[in-house]
Amino acid sequence: MHLPPLRSIGVFYQLGRLNSVSKAAEYLGVTPSAISQQIRTLEEQLGTTLVRKVGREVRLTETGERYFEMIAENIEHIWEATRQITGARTTELLNIRATPSISTKWLLPRLPGFIAENSGLDIRLDGSNEPVDFTRDNVDIEIRHGEGRWTGMHVQPLAQEMFVPVCSPKLAAAGSLDLADLQAMRLIHSVKSQLQWSAWFSAQSLPVDGNWQKIYFDRSHMAVDAAVSGMGVALESLLMMQAELESGALVVPIANAPSFMLTTQWLVCPPHHLRRARVKRFINWIDREARLWLESCVEIQKKI
Incomplete structure (x- = not known):
């Protein structure tokens, strides 16, 4: 033929x-x-x-x-x-949407690696908490915060996360507090987090005290930065604060601190977007980065 x-x-x-x-x-x-x-x-x-x-x-x-x-x-x-x-330059553009917290704390530090591997690809990163309407928005793929239940979408977990209480070492030294001591401290609340202080205390069979000293933020990265500045104790994911724990800007003030394992960040797109070579390249790259991140967290987890 x-x-x-x-x-x-x-x-x-x-x-x-x-x-x-x-x-x-x-x-x-x-x-x-x-x-x-x-x-x-x-x-x-x-x-x-x-x-x-x-x-x-x-x-x-x-x-x-x-x-x-x-x-x-x-x-x-x-x-x-x-x-x-x-010597021509392609004009192909990869449009990514991700929440401001995952963009700032996890994706941006790693993005240069993706750019180096894909020099012929332009990238737009839209940091927004607004879920993508793929029938209207010009977005290839989204890193979406939630429980992973979006009908009709390709949904892929980014990584399982460990949630632990953290604070500045100026506020409390690592391992210096008992569980009950936390309730006497100002607790930083990340209001959109899937794990709240009340659920964490209940899981430790401790009373949930509505009279805590509180400060509220609607972004995880703001809660992490507030903890670094000494405003109180935050309950956050290693995904959002690995750098701060490794540098010593944050410590876990509870000895043998109980931890929660959750998946809160998901790669989301319509199934037909997987046919786009740029989307497949991004998914393959970020999946590899997530595996490397989990491996790098092992030493931190041993200290918690």
């Missing part, structure tokens, strides 16, 4: 990557009808249906999904080779 025109294959790849005729047309600088014509040519050549309409949108058929997966990596290699030969 004759091979399909490479132009048609390239058009199909862009359509599958962007999941939109109009976006593929805009990206390639052609009309939507030209996109449709190239897809028809490819389907006739292959003798199968690759794309179907769902309302006003298009979706790849099962055969189309399989074909896309088989060609995607090779197309990416062709683009990269062309870029290197011509």
Whole structure:
């Protein structure tokens, strides 16, 4: 059989990557009808249906999904080779949304590594607590805070986290307090955290005292910074404060402190976004970084 025109294959790849005729047309600088014509040519050549309409949108058929997966990596290699030969710079953009806390405390310090591995990719990091509406927002993937229950989405845990009480060593030395001593101290509350002080005390069979001295923050990174400054004792995840514990800016004031293990941060996107090479590269990279982070936490956990 004759091979399909490479132009048609390239058009199909862009359509599958962007999941939109109009976006593929805009990206390639052609009309939507030209996109449709190239897809028809490819389907006739292959003798199968690759794309179907769902309302006003298009979706790849099962055969189309399989074909896309088989060609995607090779197309990416062709683009990269062309870029290197011509010295041209790609304009592909990866849009990430993440909460301000995970962005500031965990993602940003590691992002240079991803940039170094993906020099042909522009990155936009949107630090927001507002969940993405993927039907409206131009976002490829989100690191979302919550319980991981989002129907119809690809949901992947970032890492299991350890929650422990922490404070500045100026406020209390490491291991110097008993559990009951905490209730006499000012407790820093991260109001959107999935683990609150009341649940932590209840799990230790200690009374929940509504008359605690309190200070409230609606961002975990603010709660961590408040603890570093000596405002009180925070109950936070190692994911948000590894650097502060390693530097000694924060300590765990309870000897053999009880800890909670939770997963609160999730990689979230529509399943069809996984066809985007830039999304797959980001997921593979961040999964590797999360594993390295867990390994680096072992020594800290031994001291708690």
